[in-house]
Amino acid sequence: MDSWDWIPFIRSNWRLVLVTMVSVTLVVAAGTLFMAPVYSASVTLAVRPLTVDKPFDYPTAYQHGANDTGELIKSRAVAERAAKELGIGVDDLGPLEVQVMEKSSLVEVTAEGETPKAAAAAANGVARAYMEENAERLDASARQSQRALTKKLADLKGQIASLQRELEGARLKGDSSRIATIQDQISSTQSGYEQLLQQWQNLPASQMTLATAVQVVDEAKAETSPVRPKLSVNLALAVAGGFFVGLAIARTKQSLEGYSPMGRRDDEEDETEDGAAHA
Structure with missing residues:
Protein backbone atom coordinates (compact mmCIF):
# COMPACT_ATOMS: atom_id res chain seq x y z
CA MET A 1 0.00 0.00 0.00
CA ASP A 2 1.55 3.29 -1.11
CA SER A 3 0.83 6.71 0.37
CA TRP A 4 -2.12 7.31 -1.97
CA ASP A 5 -3.77 4.04 -0.98
CA TRP A 6 -4.14 5.29 2.59
CA ILE A 7 -6.42 8.15 1.57
CA PRO A 8 -9.48 6.06 0.57
CA PHE A 9 -8.71 3.70 3.43
CA ILE A 10 -8.82 6.53 5.99
CA ARG A 11 -11.95 8.00 4.39
CA SER A 12 -13.78 4.70 4.66
CA ASN A 13 -12.70 4.20 8.29
CA TRP A 14 -12.56 7.76 9.59
CA ARG A 15 -15.17 7.14 12.27
CA LEU A 16 -13.20 4.28 13.82
CA VAL A 17 -9.94 6.25 13.64
CA LEU A 18 -11.59 9.33 15.16
CA VAL A 19 -13.20 7.38 18.00
CA THR A 20 -9.86 5.73 18.79
CA MET A 21 -8.04 9.07 18.79
CA VAL A 22 -10.61 10.65 21.10
CA SER A 23 -10.62 7.65 23.43
CA VAL A 24 -6.83 7.51 23.74
CA THR A 25 -6.63 11.27 24.23
CA LEU A 26 -9.28 11.24 26.98
CA VAL A 27 -7.56 8.36 28.79
CA VAL A 28 -4.18 10.08 28.64
CA ALA A 29 -5.66 13.43 29.70
CA ALA A 30 -7.41 11.84 32.67
CA GLY A 31 -4.27 9.97 33.68
CA THR A 32 -2.18 13.13 33.40
CA LEU A 33 -4.59 15.15 35.52
CA PHE A 34 -4.58 12.52 38.25
CA MET A 35 -0.80 12.11 38.26
CA ALA A 36 1.03 13.83 41.12
CA PRO A 37 3.00 16.81 39.75
CA VAL A 38 6.77 16.86 40.17
CA GLU A 219 19.97 29.88 45.53
CA ALA A 220 17.20 27.58 44.38
CA LYS A 221 13.79 29.24 44.07
CA ALA A 222 10.37 27.62 43.99
CA GLU A 223 9.12 27.29 40.40
CA THR A 224 5.34 27.14 39.94
CA SER A 225 5.43 25.05 36.75
CA PRO A 226 5.96 21.29 37.22
CA VAL A 227 8.58 19.51 35.17
CA ARG A 228 6.21 16.58 34.74
CA PRO A 229 3.68 15.57 33.76
CA LYS A 230 3.37 17.99 30.84
CA LEU A 231 -0.29 18.02 29.76
CA SER A 232 0.34 19.61 26.35
CA VAL A 233 3.10 17.14 25.48
CA ASN A 234 1.08 14.15 26.65
CA LEU A 235 -1.98 15.27 24.66
CA ALA A 236 0.06 15.73 21.50
CA LEU A 237 1.53 12.26 21.89
CA ALA A 238 -1.93 10.85 22.66
CA VAL A 239 -3.43 12.33 19.48
CA ALA A 240 -0.60 10.98 17.33
CA GLY A 241 -0.64 7.62 19.06
CA GLY A 242 -4.43 7.39 18.88
CA PHE A 243 -4.33 8.07 15.15
CA PHE A 244 -1.92 5.23 14.44
CA VAL A 245 -3.70 2.88 16.84
CA GLY A 246 -6.96 3.67 15.05
CA LEU A 247 -5.37 2.85 11.69
CA ALA A 248 -4.02 -0.42 13.07
CA ILE A 249 -7.43 -1.40 14.46
CA ALA A 250 -9.19 -0.52 11.20
CA ARG A 251 -6.71 -2.48 9.13
CA THR A 252 -6.93 -5.49 11.44
CA LYS A 253 -10.74 -5.33 11.33
CA GLN A 254 -10.84 -5.29 7.55
CA SER A 255 -8.26 -8.07 7.31
CA LEU A 256 -10.40 -10.26 9.53
CA GLU A 257 -13.42 -9.51 7.34
CA GLY A 258 -11.46 -10.54 4.26
CA TYR A 259 -11.43 -7.02 2.95
CA SER A 260 -8.29 -5.68 1.28
CA PRO A 261 -6.70 -2.71 3.05
CA MET A 262 -6.64 -0.99 -0.31
CA GLY A 263 -10.40 -0.60 -0.12
CA ARG A 264 -12.82 -0.76 -2.98
CA ARG A 265 -10.15 -0.23 -5.61
CA ASP A 266 -9.08 -3.89 -5.28
CA ASP A 267 -12.70 -5.03 -5.71
CA GLU A 268 -13.13 -2.89 -8.80
CA GLU A 269 -9.90 -4.23 -10.30
CA ASP A 270 -11.01 -7.82 -9.58
CA GLU A 271 -14.37 -7.21 -11.25
CA THR A 272 -12.64 -5.73 -14.29
CA GLU A 273 -10.31 -8.73 -14.55
CA ASP A 274 -13.25 -11.18 -14.25
CA GLY A 275 -15.19 -9.35 -16.97
CA ALA A 276 -12.22 -9.47 -19.31
CA ALA A 277 -11.78 -13.18 -18.67
CA HIS A 278 -15.43 -13.97 -19.51
CA ALA A 279 -15.22 -11.92 -22.67
Whole structure:
Protein backbone atom coordinates (compact mmCIF):
# COMPACT_ATOMS: atom_id res chain seq x y z
CA MET A 1 0.00 0.00 0.00
CA ASP A 2 1.55 3.29 -1.11
CA SER A 3 0.83 6.71 0.37
CA TRP A 4 -2.12 7.31 -1.97
CA ASP A 5 -3.77 4.04 -0.98
CA TRP A 6 -4.14 5.29 2.59
CA ILE A 7 -6.42 8.15 1.57
CA PRO A 8 -9.48 6.06 0.57
CA PHE A 9 -8.71 3.70 3.43
CA ILE A 10 -8.82 6.53 5.99
CA ARG A 11 -11.95 8.00 4.39
CA SER A 12 -13.78 4.70 4.66
CA ASN A 13 -12.70 4.20 8.29
CA TRP A 14 -12.56 7.76 9.59
CA ARG A 15 -15.17 7.14 12.27
CA LEU A 16 -13.20 4.28 13.82
CA VAL A 17 -9.94 6.25 13.64
CA LEU A 18 -11.59 9.33 15.16
CA VAL A 19 -13.20 7.38 18.00
CA THR A 20 -9.86 5.73 18.79
CA MET A 21 -8.04 9.07 18.79
CA VAL A 22 -10.61 10.65 21.10
CA SER A 23 -10.62 7.65 23.43
CA VAL A 24 -6.83 7.51 23.74
CA THR A 25 -6.63 11.27 24.23
CA LEU A 26 -9.28 11.24 26.98
CA VAL A 27 -7.56 8.36 28.79
CA VAL A 28 -4.18 10.08 28.64
CA ALA A 29 -5.66 13.43 29.70
CA ALA A 30 -7.41 11.84 32.67
CA GLY A 31 -4.27 9.97 33.68
CA THR A 32 -2.18 13.13 33.40
CA LEU A 33 -4.59 15.15 35.52
CA PHE A 34 -4.58 12.52 38.25
CA MET A 35 -0.80 12.11 38.26
CA ALA A 36 1.03 13.83 41.12
CA PRO A 37 3.00 16.81 39.75
CA VAL A 38 6.77 16.86 40.17
CA TYR A 39 8.62 20.15 40.58
CA SER A 40 12.32 20.90 40.29
CA ALA A 41 14.65 23.62 41.54
CA SER A 42 18.33 24.31 40.93
CA VAL A 43 21.08 25.93 42.98
CA THR A 44 24.38 27.07 41.46
CA LEU A 45 27.70 26.80 43.28
CA ALA A 46 31.01 28.45 42.41
CA VAL A 47 34.18 26.48 43.15
CA ARG A 48 37.66 27.94 43.20
CA PRO A 49 40.92 26.00 43.55
CA LEU A 50 42.67 26.13 46.90
CA THR A 51 46.18 26.38 45.48
CA VAL A 52 47.46 26.98 41.96
CA ASP A 53 51.15 26.61 41.21
CA LYS A 54 51.23 28.58 37.96
CA PRO A 55 48.90 31.29 36.57
CA PHE A 56 48.22 29.39 33.35
CA ASP A 57 47.02 26.40 35.41
CA TYR A 58 43.94 28.29 36.65
CA PRO A 59 41.46 27.00 33.99
CA THR A 60 42.48 23.39 34.58
CA ALA A 61 42.49 23.83 38.35
CA TYR A 62 39.03 25.41 38.33
CA GLN A 63 37.63 22.62 36.14
CA HIS A 64 39.16 19.88 38.29
CA GLY A 65 37.81 21.55 41.42
CA ALA A 66 34.33 21.73 39.94
CA ASN A 67 34.47 18.09 38.82
CA ASP A 68 35.55 16.94 42.28
CA THR A 69 32.81 19.01 43.88
CA GLY A 70 30.22 17.50 41.56
CA GLU A 71 31.21 13.99 42.59
CA LEU A 72 31.33 14.81 46.31
CA ILE A 73 27.87 16.39 46.26
CA LYS A 74 26.45 13.03 45.16
CA SER A 75 28.05 11.24 48.12
CA ARG A 76 26.00 9.41 50.72
CA ALA A 77 27.37 11.58 53.54
CA VAL A 78 26.05 14.77 51.95
CA ALA A 79 22.64 13.19 51.26
CA GLU A 80 22.32 11.95 54.85
CA ARG A 81 23.29 15.33 56.26
CA ALA A 82 20.88 17.20 54.00
CA ALA A 83 18.03 14.80 54.80
CA LYS A 84 18.68 15.14 58.53
CA GLU A 85 18.64 18.94 58.38
CA LEU A 86 15.43 18.87 56.32
CA GLY A 87 13.82 16.41 58.71
CA ILE A 88 13.16 13.75 56.07
CA GLY A 89 14.53 10.35 55.15
CA VAL A 90 17.34 9.93 52.66
CA ASP A 91 15.02 8.09 50.28
CA ASP A 92 12.54 10.97 50.51
CA LEU A 93 15.17 13.44 49.33
CA GLY A 94 14.43 12.47 45.75
CA PRO A 95 16.76 12.18 42.77
CA LEU A 96 19.56 14.70 42.40
CA GLU A 97 21.09 15.88 39.16
CA VAL A 98 24.53 17.44 39.38
CA GLN A 99 25.85 19.21 36.30
CA VAL A 100 29.33 20.68 36.01
CA MET A 101 29.40 23.59 33.59
CA GLU A 102 31.96 22.98 30.86
CA LYS A 103 35.10 25.13 31.04
CA SER A 104 33.97 26.87 34.21
CA SER A 105 33.97 26.50 37.98
CA LEU A 106 30.17 26.44 38.28
CA VAL A 107 28.24 23.42 39.52
CA GLU A 108 24.45 23.22 39.23
CA VAL A 109 22.51 20.98 41.61
CA THR A 110 18.90 20.16 40.68
CA ALA A 111 16.48 18.50 43.09
CA GLU A 112 12.89 17.35 42.68
CA GLY A 113 9.95 17.54 45.04
CA GLU A 114 6.19 17.14 45.28
CA THR A 115 5.81 20.90 45.79
CA PRO A 116 7.84 23.89 44.56
CA LYS A 117 8.95 24.69 48.11
CA ALA A 118 10.03 21.10 48.73
CA ALA A 119 12.15 21.07 45.57
CA ALA A 120 13.81 24.39 46.44
CA ALA A 121 14.40 23.29 50.04
CA ALA A 122 15.98 20.03 48.86
CA ALA A 123 18.34 21.76 46.41
CA ASN A 124 19.41 24.41 48.92
CA GLY A 125 19.68 21.78 51.65
CA VAL A 126 22.04 19.63 49.60
CA ALA A 127 24.20 22.64 48.72
CA ARG A 128 24.31 23.74 52.35
CA ALA A 129 25.09 20.21 53.55
CA TYR A 130 27.98 19.91 51.09
CA MET A 131 29.43 23.26 52.14
CA GLU A 132 29.25 22.21 55.79
CA GLU A 133 30.86 18.85 55.02
CA ASN A 134 33.54 20.59 52.97
CA ALA A 135 34.24 23.12 55.73
CA GLU A 136 34.50 20.38 58.37
CA ARG A 137 36.79 18.31 56.18
CA LEU A 138 39.07 21.27 55.52
CA ASP A 139 38.92 22.27 59.19
CA ALA A 140 40.02 18.77 60.20
CA SER A 141 42.84 18.96 57.67
CA ALA A 142 43.90 22.37 59.03
CA ARG A 143 43.84 21.08 62.61
CA GLN A 144 45.95 18.10 61.60
CA SER A 145 48.42 20.45 59.93
CA GLN A 146 48.45 22.62 63.04
CA ARG A 147 49.24 19.65 65.27
CA ALA A 148 52.03 18.55 62.93
CA LEU A 149 53.51 22.06 62.83
CA THR A 150 53.29 22.37 66.62
CA LYS A 151 55.25 19.15 67.02
CA LYS A 152 57.88 20.28 64.51
CA LEU A 153 58.20 23.65 66.26
CA ALA A 154 58.73 21.92 69.60
CA ASP A 155 61.37 19.64 68.06
CA LEU A 156 63.22 22.56 66.46
CA LYS A 157 63.03 24.56 69.67
CA GLY A 158 64.58 21.64 71.53
CA GLN A 159 67.32 21.36 68.90
CA ILE A 160 68.11 25.07 69.23
CA ALA A 161 68.31 24.79 73.02
CA SER A 162 70.61 21.77 72.72
CA LEU A 163 72.85 23.58 70.21
CA GLN A 164 73.05 26.62 72.46
CA ARG A 165 74.25 24.41 75.32
CA GLU A 166 76.87 22.90 73.02
CA LEU A 167 77.89 26.40 71.98
CA GLU A 168 78.44 27.42 75.61
CA GLY A 169 80.58 24.34 76.17
CA ALA A 170 82.66 25.07 73.05
CA ARG A 171 83.21 28.64 74.21
CA LEU A 172 84.40 27.45 77.61
CA LYS A 173 86.90 25.17 75.88
CA GLY A 174 87.94 27.87 73.42
CA ASP A 175 87.25 25.60 70.41
CA SER A 176 86.84 28.25 67.69
CA SER A 177 86.18 25.81 64.82
CA ARG A 178 83.51 24.05 66.84
CA ILE A 179 81.98 27.39 67.78
CA ALA A 180 81.64 28.40 64.11
CA THR A 181 80.07 25.07 63.18
CA ILE A 182 77.52 25.24 66.00
CA GLN A 183 76.65 28.84 65.19
CA ASP A 184 75.92 27.86 61.57
CA GLN A 185 73.71 25.01 62.80
CA ILE A 186 71.86 27.35 65.17
CA SER A 187 71.34 29.89 62.38
CA SER A 188 70.00 27.25 60.00
CA THR A 189 67.73 25.70 62.63
CA GLN A 190 66.49 29.12 63.75
CA SER A 191 65.61 30.01 60.15
CA GLY A 192 63.58 26.82 59.76
CA TYR A 193 61.88 27.49 63.09
CA GLU A 194 60.84 31.00 62.03
CA GLN A 195 59.43 29.73 58.73
CA LEU A 196 57.36 27.06 60.48
CA LEU A 197 56.22 29.59 63.07
CA GLN A 198 54.99 31.86 60.27
CA GLN A 199 53.01 28.97 58.77
CA TRP A 200 51.55 28.16 62.18
CA GLN A 201 50.47 31.77 62.71
CA ASN A 202 48.84 31.90 59.26
CA LEU A 203 46.79 28.74 59.79
CA PRO A 204 43.62 30.52 61.07
CA ALA A 205 43.55 32.81 58.03
CA SER A 206 44.23 29.97 55.60
CA GLN A 207 41.54 27.93 57.33
CA MET A 208 38.98 30.69 56.64
CA THR A 209 40.10 30.81 53.02
CA LEU A 210 39.67 27.07 52.65
CA ALA A 211 36.21 27.16 54.20
CA THR A 212 34.98 29.64 51.58
CA ALA A 213 36.35 27.68 48.64
CA VAL A 214 32.75 26.82 47.63
CA GLN A 215 30.10 29.54 47.53
CA VAL A 216 26.47 29.73 46.48
CA VAL A 217 25.98 31.90 43.41
CA ASP A 218 22.22 31.45 42.93
CA GLU A 219 19.97 29.88 45.53
CA ALA A 220 17.20 27.58 44.38
CA LYS A 221 13.79 29.24 44.07
CA ALA A 222 10.37 27.62 43.99
CA GLU A 223 9.12 27.29 40.40
CA THR A 224 5.34 27.14 39.94
CA SER A 225 5.43 25.05 36.75
CA PRO A 226 5.96 21.29 37.22
CA VAL A 227 8.58 19.51 35.17
CA ARG A 228 6.21 16.58 34.74
CA PRO A 229 3.68 15.57 33.76
CA LYS A 230 3.37 17.99 30.84
CA LEU A 231 -0.29 18.02 29.76
CA SER A 232 0.34 19.61 26.35
CA VAL A 233 3.10 17.14 25.48
CA ASN A 234 1.08 14.15 26.65
CA LEU A 235 -1.98 15.27 24.66
CA ALA A 236 0.06 15.73 21.50
CA LEU A 237 1.53 12.26 21.89
CA ALA A 238 -1.93 10.85 22.66
CA VAL A 239 -3.43 12.33 19.48
CA ALA A 240 -0.60 10.98 17.33
CA GLY A 241 -0.64 7.62 19.06
CA GLY A 242 -4.43 7.39 18.88
CA PHE A 243 -4.33 8.07 15.15
CA PHE A 244 -1.92 5.23 14.44
CA VAL A 245 -3.70 2.88 16.84
CA GLY A 246 -6.96 3.67 15.05
CA LEU A 247 -5.37 2.85 11.69
CA ALA A 248 -4.02 -0.42 13.07
CA ILE A 249 -7.43 -1.40 14.46
CA ALA A 250 -9.19 -0.52 11.20
CA ARG A 251 -6.71 -2.48 9.13
CA THR A 252 -6.93 -5.49 11.44
CA LYS A 253 -10.74 -5.33 11.33
CA GLN A 254 -10.84 -5.29 7.55
CA SER A 255 -8.26 -8.07 7.31
CA LEU A 256 -10.40 -10.26 9.53
CA GLU A 257 -13.42 -9.51 7.34
CA GLY A 258 -11.46 -10.54 4.26
CA TYR A 259 -11.43 -7.02 2.95
CA SER A 260 -8.29 -5.68 1.28
CA PRO A 261 -6.70 -2.71 3.05
CA MET A 262 -6.64 -0.99 -0.31
CA GLY A 263 -10.40 -0.60 -0.12
CA ARG A 264 -12.82 -0.76 -2.98
CA ARG A 265 -10.15 -0.23 -5.61
CA ASP A 266 -9.08 -3.89 -5.28
CA ASP A 267 -12.70 -5.03 -5.71
CA GLU A 268 -13.13 -2.89 -8.80
CA GLU A 269 -9.90 -4.23 -10.30
CA ASP A 270 -11.01 -7.82 -9.58
CA GLU A 271 -14.37 -7.21 -11.25
CA THR A 272 -12.64 -5.73 -14.29
CA GLU A 273 -10.31 -8.73 -14.55
CA ASP A 274 -13.25 -11.18 -14.25
CA GLY A 275 -15.19 -9.35 -16.97
CA ALA A 276 -12.22 -9.47 -19.31
CA ALA A 277 -11.78 -13.18 -18.67
CA HIS A 278 -15.43 -13.97 -19.51
CA ALA A 279 -15.22 -11.92 -22.67
